[in-house]
Structures are given as structure tokens and as C-alpha cells.
Amino acid sequence: MQGTLSPRAARAVNSAAQLRRRAIIATVLGNGLEWFDFTVYSFFAVTIARLFFPSGSELTSVLLAVATFGVGFCMRPVGGIVLGVYADKAGRKAALSLTILLMALGTALIGFAPTYEQAGIAAPLLIVAARLLQGFSAGGEMGGATAFLTEYAPPGQRAWYSSWIQSSIGFAVLLGAATGTFVTTVLSTEALHSWGWRVPFLIGILVGPVGYFIRSQMDETPAFSAVEAQARENSPLKEVLSQYPRETFASFSMVILWTVCTYVLLFYMPMYSVRTLHLPQATGFAAGMMGGLMILCCSPVVGKLADRFGRRVFLSGAALAILVLAWPMFAWINHAPGLAALLVFQAVFGVLIAVYTGPILAALAELFPTRVLSTGLSVAYNFAVTIFGGFAPFLITWLIARTGSNMAPALYVIVAAAISLVGTRFVKDA
Numbered sequence: 001m002q003g004t005l006s007p008r009a010a011r012a013v014n015s016a017a018q019l020r021r022r023a024i025i026a027t028v029l030g031n032g033l034e035w036f037d038f039t040v041y042s043f044f045a046v047t048i049a050r051l052f053f054p055s056g057s058e059l060t061s062v063l064l065a066v067a068t069f070g071v072g073f074c075m076r077p078v079g080g081i082v083l084g085v086y087a088d089k090a091g092r093k094a095a096l097s098l099t100i101l102l103m104a105l106g107t108a109l110i111g112f113a114p115t116y117e118q119a120g121i122a123a124p125l126l127i128v129a130a131r132l133l134q135g136f137s138a139g140g141e142m143g144g145a146t147a148f149l150t151e152y153a154p155p156g157q158r159a160w161y162s163s164w165i166q167s168s169i170g171f172a173v174l175l176g177a178a179t180g181t182f183v184t185t186v187l188s189t190e191a192l193h194s195w196g197w198r199v200p201f202l203i204g205i206l207v208g209p210v211g212y213f214i215r216s217q218m219d220e221t222p223a224f225s226a227v228e229a230q231a232r233e234n235s236p237l238k239e240v241l242s243q244y245p246r247e248t249f250a251s252f253s254m255v256i257l258w259t260v261c262t263y264v265l266l267f268y269m270p271m272y273s274v275r276t277l278h279l280p281q282a283t284g285f286a287a288g289m290m291g292g293l294m295i296l297c298c299s300p301v302v303g304k305l306a307d308r309f310g311r312r313v314f315l316s317g318a319a320l321a322i323l324v325l326a327w328p329m330f331a332w333i334n335h336a337p338g339l340a341a342l343l344v345f346q347a348v349f350g351v352l353i354a355v356y357t358g359p360i361l362a363a364l365a366e367l368f369p370t371r372v373l374s375t376g377l378s379v380a381y382n383f384a385v386t387i388f389g390g391f392a393p394f395l396i397t398w399l400i401a402r403t404g405s406n407m408a409p410a411l412y413v414i415v416a417a418a419i420s421l422v423g424t425r426f427v428k429d430a
Contacts, residue, residue: 019219023152024161026218028168030100030211031145034138035172037107037204041072041131042267042393043180043285046274047197051115052124059401062275063394064124071128072135073390076382081237083140084378088236088371092148095374097215099140104208106134111201143378148218150365150373156307162361163303166354170295173266176200177288180270184282236375240368244376246426247367251380253423254364257319258357259389260416264409265349266291268393269342275397276406277337287342294350295357302358311359315424318356322349323417330410363427388416 041048049058049065079099087095109130116123145165153161179200187196240248266288273284306314329348333341361377368376392412399408 020152020154020161023149023218024164026214027096027145027149028164028171030096030215031141031165032168032171032175033204033206033211034100034103034141035169036175037103037134037201040176040179040200040204041110041134042263043176043270043288044197044200045271045393046281047193048127051117051193051197052113052127054116059397062271063397067391067394068124068128068131070391070394072131072138073386075132075135076139076386076390077379079136079139080143080378080382081139081375082136084143084375085236087140087144087147087374087378091220092144092151092374093215093218093220095140095144096148096218097212099137099144100211100215101208102137103134103141104205104211106130106132106137107201107204108208109133111198111205139382140378142381143374143376146361146365146377147370147374150362151370158365159306159311159359159362160300160303162365163299163306163358165361166357167296167299169262169357170292170297170299170350170354173292174289174296175292177270177285177292179203180285181282181289184280184285236372237379239372240376240379244368244372248376248380250423250426251364251367251377252384254315254360254420254426255381255384256388256423257322257416257420258353258360259385260392260413261322261349261353261356263389263392264396264413265346265353268396268409269346271393271397272409273337273342276400277333277342279337279339279342283339283342286339287346290343291346291350291353294347295354298351298354299358302355303362306359306362311363312424312427314355314359315363315427316421318352319417319421319424322352322356323414323421325349325352326410326413326417327407330407334406 045065046062048068049061053061053064053068055061055064083095083099086098107130109126113119113126113130114123119126142165146162149161149165150158183192183196183199269291270281270284270288273279273287274281302314325348329345333345364377364380365373396408396412400406
């Protein structure tokens with residue numbers, strides 16, 4: 001077809017294709033770096049517990065550390081609303097550039113923070129402040145990134161384009177787990193506790209200059225440019241709450257399983273491997289690399305398929321599979337703990353998470369119009385993440401200690417899968 005076009009038309013087609021490729025690359029790299037910064041804390045929660053939250057009880061120290069991980073989520077709804085509205089009024093490019101700078105600042109605070117032994121109570125307070133700043137930034141990332149990619153997507157390719165956001169999360173998991181594997185394998189315990197744990201956070205500080213440069217080179221989406229004048233005058237949050245409550249609830253219910261899978265089956269597992277399965281820390285990190293790799297590779301494939309066969313079949317099928325497999329898979333790794341079992345566990349759930357999340361952002365984006373897209377997604381996504389994801393490590397750690405049952409994570413995943421399975425019925429495939 002392109003051979004029949006005039007030279008000017010052919011150049012225009014090529015230029016549009018290049019812009020879309022740049023949009024994918026910029027979003028994937030920026031979002032991946034953001035997620036690396038925000039979640040690497042969970043990979044090193046056990047070490048941070050000893051250095052910043054010392055107490056007479058190891059359990060108490062760990063609970064304080066994972067509670068601080070959850071504190072960051074308290075700011076996510078605030079960041080989602082503020083930055084989501086900003087993205088719907090000032091543009092996707094401006095909002096995404098701001099979020100990445102805020103995330104880098106929060107990561108720098110953790111990377112350079114003095115320990116409790118060095119600064120006393122000021123040390124954990126600084127960690128809490130850093131997590132609040134990171135949470136505010138992360139709150140605005142998903143809505144802005146989704147709006148950006150889905151608005152750049154050609155007709156019939158929304159799921160494929162938006163699936164790259166989830167793929168970038170897989171990249172962040174893989175990078176975080178690989179960094180954790182390296183420092184826990186190469187360094188001695190003394191070196192790890194002295195300075196090695198800071199390495200991932202210092203790497204994450206690069207998010208600022210690199211991410212900002214990448215995103216500052218992006219062009220605003222054509223869809224937002226078309227409604228920019230109107231966007232500056234409307235009230236996105238008021239419109240979402242008054243005109244799209246059903247769509248917001250549907251999005252909220254579907255995000256529940258996504259966030260529980262992310263924070264329980266991926267980010268919590270290194271801690272679970274050490275504290276519950278009594279395996280070396282490096283084993284948990286190595287298995288985490290498998291989960292990240294599966295999501296990185298499979299999400300775009302599922303997105304492509306979802307554009308062809310519809311979103312609902314993948315969303316409902318994956319939710320049902322996770323619901324059915326959660327209990328036997330957790331029972332298996334407790335019966336035969338080891339690297340091989342954890343690798344299979346992460347591979348299976350990595351694929352299922354990719355199947356569920358590959359099409360989910362396209363499905364959510366199709367519930368809201370352009371003028372309120374970032375706000376609507378940010379509100380639904382961040383409230384679900386805050387309620388069901390942020391304090392999941394704290395709740396599960398406490399439940400295991402309280403009940404003596406290592407199956408608490410499985411029950412949590414099963415409940416989330418059941419709720420989201422109902423939510424997937426709201427999806428209407430064209």
C-alpha cells in the first residue's frame with residue numbers, strides 16, 4: 001500500500017510510525033525505572049528492618065519495615081488525583097516528566113539515609129518521608145502512562161500498545177531481582193549490611209536525569225492536543241465522580257487482582273523465601289528474576305492477541321486460573337522449598353499475571369473519554385493499590401506470625417481473584 005502513496009504521504013506515514021515507536025520506548029523505559037525505584041525497597045525490606053527499625057524482636061522490626069513500605073501507598077491516591085488532574089489539564093508529557101523527578105528524589109533520600117545507629121529516630125522518619133514522596137509520584141505514573149500510550153495507539157492496537165507498560169514492570173522486577181541477586185551473592189553479610197543494600201537505590205537515582213531526558217523529548221499525544229483547550233477549562237475529578245461512577249468501580253475491582261499479584265506473588269516472595277521457607281536471600285531474588293522475565297516477554301504477546309480476540313477472555317480466564325492455582329502452588333513450595341520449586345512458581349504466575357495484565361489497561365482506558373482518562377484511571381487504580389496492595393506484605397507477615405499458617409498469601413490471592421473475576425464481567429469487547 002505504501003508504494004502507491006506520494007512521497008509526501010509516505011514521509012508522513014513513516015513519521016507517524018516513528019513517533020509511535022518513540023512513545024513506546026519512552027514510556028517503557030520511564031515507567032520501568034519508576035517501578036524499579038518504588039519497589040526495590042520491598043526486595044531489601046529484611047535488611048532495612050535491621051538497619052532502620054531495630055527492636056527487641058525481629059518480627060517487630062520486619063513489620064515496621066513492611067509497614068513503611070505500605071506508607072508510600074497512603075500518598076498514592078493523593079498523587080493519583082493531583083497528578084492525574086494535572087495530566088488531563090497540562091498534558092501527559094508534563095505530568096510524566098514531573099513524576100519521574102519526584103521518584104528520583106525519594107529514592108535518593110533512601111539511598112543516602114543514615115541508619116538508626118548513626119542518626120537515631122531521624123533515620124526511620126527520613127525513610128517514611130522518602131516513601132511518602134515516592135508514593136505521591138507513583139500515584140500519577142500509571143494514569144499518565146496509560147493515557148499516553150493508548151492515545152498514541154493506532155485503531156485496533158490499544159491493548160498491544162498499553163501492554164508495554166506491564167512489560168516495563170516486568171523489566172523493573174527483573175532488574176531489581178538481578179541487582180538483589182548480585183549484591184547478596186557477591187558481597188559478604190557485613191558488606192551487604194554496611195553499604196551493599198544501598199547499591200540498588202543509588203542505581204535508581206539515575207531515574208532522574210535519564211528518565212527526564214527521555215520524557216522531555218516526547219511529543220504530546222494527538223488525542224490530548226485535540227482537546228487541550230477544553231481540558232484546561234473542565235474539572236476532571238468532578239466529572240469522573242459524577243458521570244463515571246460505574247466505570248470507576250469496574251476499574252477498581254479489576255485492579256485488585258493486578259495489585260495483589262504484583263505485591264504478593266512478585267515483590268513479597270523474596271521476603272517469604274527467607275522468613276517463611278528459610279531459604280538463602282539470593283534464592284528468592286533468583287526466582288524473582290524468573291517472574292519478571294515472564295511478564296517482560298509475555299505481556300506484549302498477550303496484548304497483541306487481546307486486540308484480535310478481545311480483552312474479556314484473557315482477563316476472566318487468567319483470574320480464574322490464579323484463583324484455582326494459588327492454594328496448590330503455595331502448598332507445593334512449602335512442601336518442597338528450594339530454587340527449582342520457586343522458579344516454577346514464579347514462571348507459572350508470571351505467565352498468568354501477564355495474561356491478566358496484558359489487556360487490562362486497554363480495557364480500563366476504553367471506559368473513560370480522553371478529557372478525563374488520566375484522572376479516571378488514576379483514581380480507580382491508586383485506591384485499589386493502596387487498599388489491597390500497599391499493606392499486603394504487612395498483613396500477610398502478621399497473619400503468618402499470628403496463625404502459624406504459611407498459606408496466608410494464598411488466601412489473600414484467592415479473595416482478590418474472586419473479586420476481580422466478577423469485575424471482568426464489566427468489560428465489553430467491541
